[in-house]
Amino acid sequence: xxxxxxxxxxxxxxxxxxxxxxxxxxxxxxxxxxxxxxxxxxxxxxxxxxxxxxxxxxxxxxxxxxxxxxxxxxxxxxxxxxxxxxxxxxxxxxxxxxxxxxxxxxxxxxxxxxxxxxxxxxxxxxxxxxxxxxxxxxxxxxxxxxxxxxxxxxxxxxxxxxxxxxxxxxxxxxxxxxxxxxxxxxxxxxxxxxxxxxxxxxxxxxxxxxxxxxxxxxxxxxxxxxxxxxxxxxxxxxxxxxxxxxxxxxxxxxxxxxxxxxxxxxxxxxxxxxxxxxxxxxxxxxxxxxxxxxxxxxxxxxxxxxxxxxxxxxxxxxxxxxxxxxxxxxxxxxxxxxxxxxxx
Amino acid sequence: xxxxxxxxxxxxxxxxxxxxxxxxxxxxxxxxxxxxxxxxxxxxxxxxxxxxxxxxxxxxxxxxxxxxxxxxxxxxxxxxxxxxxxxxxxxxxxxxxxxxxxxxxxxxxxxxxxxxxxxxxxxxxxxxxxxxxxxxxxxxxxxxxxxxxxxxxxxxxxxxxxxxxxxxxxxxxxxxxxxxxxxxxxxxxxxxxxxxxxxxxxxxxxxxxxxxxxxxxxxxxxxxxxxxxxxxxxxxxxxxxxxxxxxxxxxxxxxxxxxxxxxxxxxxxxxxxxxxxxxxxxxxxxxxxxxxxxxxxxxxxxxxxxxxxxxxxxxxxxxxxxxxxxxxxxxxxxxxxxxxxxxx
Numbered sequence: 001x002x003x004x005x006x007x008x009x010x011x012x013x014x015x016x017x018x019x020x021x022x023x024x025x026x027x028x029x030x031x032x033x034x035x036x037x038x039x040x041x042x043x044x045x046x047x048x049x050x051x052x053x054x055x056x057x058x059x060x061x062x063x064x065x066x067x068x069x070x071x072x073x074x075x076x077x078x079x080x081x082x083x084x085x086x087x088x089x090x091x092x093x094x095x096x097x098x099x100x101x102x103x104x105x106x107x108x109x110x111x112x113x114x115x116x117x118x119x120x121x122x123x124x125x126x127x128x129x130x131x132x133x134x135x136x137x138x139x140x141x142x143x144x145x146x147x148x149x150x151x152x153x154x155x156x157x158x159x160x161x162x163x164x165x166x167x168x169x170x171x172x173x174x175x176x177x178x179x180x181x182x183x184x185x186x187x188x189x190x191x192x193x194x195x196x197x198x199x200x201x202x203x204x205x206x207x208x209x210x211x212x213x214x215x216x217x218x219x220x221x222x223x224x225x226x227x228x229x230x231x232x233x234x235x236x237x238x239x240x241x242x243x244x245x246x247x248x249x250x251x252x253x254x255x256x257x258x259x260x261x262x263x264x265x266x267x268x269x270x271x272x273x274x275x276x277x278x279x280x281x282x283x284x285x286x287x288x289x290x291x292x293x294x295x296x297x298x299x300x301x302x303x304x305x306x307x308x309x310x311x312x313x314x315x316x317x318x319x320x321x322x323x324x325x326x327x328x329x330x331x332x333x334x335x336x337x338x339x340x341x342x343x344x
Numbered sequence: 345x346x347x348x349x350x351x352x353x354x355x356x357x358x359x360x361x362x363x364x365x366x367x368x369x370x371x372x373x374x375x376x377x378x379x380x381x382x383x384x385x386x387x388x389x390x391x392x393x394x395x396x397x398x399x400x401x402x403x404x405x406x407x408x409x410x411x412x413x414x415x416x417x418x419x420x421x422x423x424x425x426x427x428x429x430x431x432x433x434x435x436x437x438x439x440x441x442x443x444x445x446x447x448x449x450x451x452x453x454x455x456x457x458x459x460x461x462x463x464x465x466x467x468x469x470x471x472x473x474x475x476x477x478x479x480x481x482x483x484x485x486x487x488x489x490x491x492x493x494x495x496x497x498x499x500x501x502x503x504x505x506x507x508x509x510x511x512x513x514x515x516x517x518x519x520x521x522x523x524x525x526x527x528x529x530x531x532x533x534x535x536x537x538x539x540x541x542x543x544x545x546x547x548x549x550x551x552x553x554x555x556x557x558x559x560x561x562x563x564x565x566x567x568x569x570x571x572x573x574x575x576x577x578x579x580x581x582x583x584x585x586x587x588x589x590x591x592x593x594x595x596x597x598x599x600x601x602x603x604x605x606x607x608x609x610x611x612x613x614x615x616x617x618x619x620x621x622x623x624x625x626x627x628x629x630x631x632x633x634x635x636x637x638x639x640x641x642x643x644x645x646x647x648x649x650x651x652x653x654x655x656x657x658x659x660x661x662x663x664x665x666x667x668x669x670x671x672x673x674x675x676x677x678x679x680x681x682x683x684x685x686x687x688x
Contacts, residue, residue, distance in 0.1 A: 062621075151625075234616040253619045265613040272578040273606050275597045275628035277406075281495075282626045284619035 003319025005343045008050040008089060008111035014039045016079050016109035017323035023064040025261045026331045031064075032080065032324035040113040042092040047119070049102060049112045051086040055134040056317075056326040056339040058232075058257050064327075065262070079107040080323065085123065085133045086112075101126065103133045108323045110343060121294070125302045135168050135338040136305060136312050137298055142287040143254055144172035145297045148230060149180075151252040151285045156181030158227035159246075161218070162203075163237050164257055166193040168312070168338035171201045172301075173230045175310050178202050182228070185221045187214070187237060189333060196336065200311050214240040225249070233258040235268070242274045249280040257331070313337025347663025349687045352394040352433060352455035358383045360423045361452035361667035367408040369605045370675045375408075376424065376668035384457040386436040391463070393446060393456045395430040399478040400661075400670040400683040402576075402601050408671075409606070423451040424667065429467065429477045430456070445470065447477045452667045454687060465638070469646045479512050479682040480649060480656050481642055486631040487598055488516035489641045492574060493524075495596040495629045500525030502571035503590075505562070506547075507581050508601055510537040512656070512682035515545045516645075517574045519654050522546050526572070529565045531558070531581060533677065540680065544655050558584040569593070577602040579612070586618045593624040604675070657681025 008014065013036050020033040042048045063071055063081050074081050084106040088096050093116045096102065104119040106112035123133045135141060147169075154160055160177040164170040165186025174184045174197070186203040188194055189210050197206040205221035207214060218226070218241060225246030231238050235258035238251075245251070259266060275282065287294075304310045315335035317326060322341050330339055352358065357380050364377040386392045407415055407425050418425050428450035432440050437460045440446065448463040450456035467477045479485060491513075498504055504521040508514040509530025518528045518541070530547040532538055533554050541550040549565035551558060562570070562585060569590030575582050579602035582595075589595070603610060619626065631638075648654040659679035661670060666685050674683055 231616070234614060238616070253616050256616050256620065259614070259617070262617050265617070267611040268614040269609040270578060270603070270612040271615060271626070272575070272582070272597050272600050272628075273603070273609070275626055276600065276630070277628070279628045279630050279633055281628070282615070282619055284616075284621070284623045284625070286620070286623050289623055 003321060005110045005320065007344075008039050008048075010039050010041045010048065010090065012039050013037075014109055014111045015320050016107070017320060018079055019064070019074050019076055021076065024263070026061060027064050027327045029324040029328060034320065034324070039111045042090050042113050044092045046092045046113055046115050047088050047096050047102075048090040049084070049086040049104070049106050049114065050089050050344070051084040051106055051110060051112060052342070052344045053085050053131050053134055054108050054323065054341040054343065055083040055138070056330060056341060057140070058255055058330055060327050061331075079109050081105065082108045083120065083134060083139060084112070085130055096122075101130060101133070103138060108320070108341075110320060125298075128302065128305060131314060131316070131340055131342075132305070132312070134340055135314065136172055136301055136310060139287055140168040140338060141172050141301050142294055142297055143285070144169050145176055145301060146287050146290050146293055147252045147254050147285040148173050148176055148228070150290065151283045152228040152230060152250050154180050154182050154228050158182045159185065159222045159224060160228040160230065161185045161187065161222065161226050161241055162230045162232075163187045163241070164232040164255070165197050165203060165206065166201070166313075166336065167232065169254060170230070170232055171197070171312065171337070172310065174201050174203050177228070179304065179309060185218070185226075187241075193336065196313065200313070209237050215243055218244045228252070230254060235259055239269055242271065245274065245278050245280050247278050247280075249278055251280065251282040253282055253284045260331070315339045317341045319343070347665060349454045349664065351688075352383050352392075354383050354385045354392065354434065356383050357381075358453055358455045359664050360454070361664060362423055363408070363418050363420055365420065368607070370405060371408050371671045373669040373672060378665065378668070383455045386434050386457050388436045390436045390457055390459055391432050391440050391446070392434040393428070393430040393448070393450050393458065394433050394688070395428040395450055395454060395456060396686070396688045397429050397475050397478055398452050398667065398685040398687065399427040399482070400674060400685060401483070402599055402674055404671050405675075423453050425449065426452045427464065427478060427483060428456070429474055440466075445474060445477070447482060452664070452685075454664060469642075472646065472649060475658060475660070475684055475686075476649070476656070478684055479658065480516055480645055480654060483631055484512040484682060485516050485645045486638055486641055487629070488513050489520055489645060490631050490634050490637055491596045491598050491629040492517050492520055492572070494634065495627045496572040496574060496594050498524050498526050498572050502526045503529065503566045503568060504572040504574065505529045505531065505566065505570050505585055506574045506576075507531045507585070508576040508599070509541050509547060509550065510545070510657075510680065511576060513598060514574070514576055515541070515656065515681070516654065518545050518547050521572070523648065523653060529562070531585075537680065540657065544657070553581050559587055562588045572596070574598060579603055583613055586615065589618065589622050589624050591622050591624075593622055595624065595626040597626055597628045601675075659683045661685045663687070
């Protein structure tokens with residue numbers, strides 16, 4: 001018995017994952033509920049999208065936090081905010097036609113009738129798997145490519161360290177840095193992810209943050225210091241990396257996966273002296289801010305994918321019933337690669 | 345009875361301030377001793393400089409620390425490392441002539457016979473007070489001008505916050521930011537320094553970090569958020585400032601005056617989320633790294649001084665006997681303006 005969704009149709013059922021109660025820390029299955037609404041016809045300026053894949057990402061924790069963040073909080077009873085990819089079934093806007101494949105803010109639901117301002121982009125790489133538009137050809141690839149090149153400024157020969165090295169952003173960063181002529185060092189956890197980092201993502205060195213003295217491992221793996229640190233974790237992993245940065249290092253702050261709650265703000269060693277003695281910088285980066293560079297970035301990434309120079313891993317859950325526990329699972333570290341929920 | 349030094353001469357006495365014992369935290373008078381050596385004639389490639397003013401600066405704490413820093417530690421029995429300005433009495437190098445005014449690493453002593461690699465620059469602004477070459481026309485002015493313009497990237501209309509706003513670096517930063525069209529907010533302590541900030545250095549708003557709720561004060565003084573924070577303190581003052589940064593803010597880490605010891609590294613609230621949600625950057629800055637831009641910087645600063653657009657304050661101690669307690673006094677906050685020791 002498949003758990004996938006039936007085709008969507010106007011007036012038919014639309015199963016949705018809604019926020020059931022306020023979240024503190026990491027959202028668990030109990031924080032969500034499944035309900036069923038009705039698929040609405042699009043008005044002028046709207047489109048009806050049948051979702052094929054829903055995205056699950058660490059940043060969802062921030063979207064669910066009720067404290068100040070870079071996006072508005074999600075209300076109780078509202079559909080969980082998520083990026084999805086799907087097919088346009090009906091269009092009230094001349095820019096979109098039935099059959100177009102689009103990604104956008106379509107939420108954790110089977111179908112979305114939304115204003116066209118919710119569309120992120122029309123997917124034009126129809127020769128490549130559609131799920132890639134939520135990974136390497138989506139926000140993750142964009143964060144990796146633009147974060148690394150704009151905030152990281154890697155130069156050939158630089159040593160680039162990546163935390164969550166096997167994750168969907170991290171693995172892209174590691175491979176892009178390699179393509180750009182850097183030496184890459186990945187930090188991950190467990191033998192399976194370490195093997196993936198070495199064999200599939202081509203890191204020059206891989207460290208297990210839980211199994212070894214990370215500072216000593218980094219010192220051995222980075223004899224000339226670390227020029228770029230692409231940070232998806234924050235916390236003690238990043239504190240260890242910061243001890244080994246080279247003069248002029250660039251730290252790209254892209255995620256804070258190791259911090260389970262920012263309320264209250266956790267304490268850690270102050271960073272000012274490390275930054276001053278190494279004339280280093282730490283910079284927060286959000287790909288959303290660089291929309292003007294996304295077309296060029298996607299073209300570059302798609303080219304590398306077609307040339308077989310960029311690998312990826314997906315962790316595909318099936319059916320909308322997989323949604324409620326999907327974020328908690330990410331933070332349990334159970335996924336290998338980009339976590340997606342396949343609906344169709 | 346004057347405490348100033350007699351003219352120096354080859355073979356005559358050279359009173360010196362040497363490091364007497366290892367320093368932990370802030371160097372106190374007891375960490376130094378005064379001795380008397382003999383003024384040596386310069387060999388080829390050396391010059392003999394009669395020091396006129398010795399510099400005292402917060403960064404000396406780092407030079408004295410035995411842990412890794414951006415310069416080698418100072419040994420017991422060695423002359424305290426310091427920048428000084430003086431007159432060339434004898435030269436073993438054709439690039440320097442008797443009578444030239446030079447600044448350089450001449451140490452806390454009456455006279456220095458040193459290799460010409462210790463010279464920072466020949467002072468050419470002979471129409472301006474020579475002591476300025478240790479302040480606005482020295483490392484402090486350079487740190488202010490280059491740190492603000494290169495790492496701070498201020499734009500007209502930006503709100504620029506400066507900690508240690510009345511200090512020699514801070515007061516220059518505040519005035520340069522004003523000249524560049526920014527709104528300036530100074531953080532200092534006590535009524536006298538607040539008045540100086542308002543009346544002499546022209547800050548648009550001044551806050552006393554010890555006397556008021558700094559976060560509330562900053563929120564009121566910076567209704568559109570903080571675009572540039574020139575940080576000379578680190579610690580709780582900077583934690584408060586970081587709560588009010590605007591999207592895209594630049595934090596220039598130039599000093600850590602509020603941290604009495606970095607061994608062990610003190611704890612503070614983790615910064616990653618602030619940097620990420622505001623897409624802000626924190627950058628360590630040392631003027632030494634930008635020697636190629638110093639001639640242009642000094643020309644610009646000297647021009648503003650001659651036009652009466654840059655004010656300064658000096659805190660001049662007299663005689664080499666003032667050296668041992670001079671750093672401790674800085675950290676007691678007793679100086680108003682750039683601290684100097686006048687020898688002649």
